[in-house]
Amino acid sequence: MGLNVYMDVLEKERSNQELIAITLETLVAVLSSDDENTDDDELGERLAEVSD
Structure with missing residues (x-):
C-alpha cells in the first residue's frame, strides 16, 4: 500500500481533476521537508515505511 495507492489514484482517476489535485497536495x-512541522516528517516516515 502506501505510495502505490497514490500512484494508482493518479493513473486511474486522471480525468478527475479535483481528485488529482487533492492527491498531489497530499x-x-x-513528502516535503518542513523543519517547522515535525508531524509532517513523522507522517512521511510512516508512509515511507509502508511503501517499502
Missing part, C-alpha cells in the same frame, strides 16, 4: 504535504 503527496506534497507528506
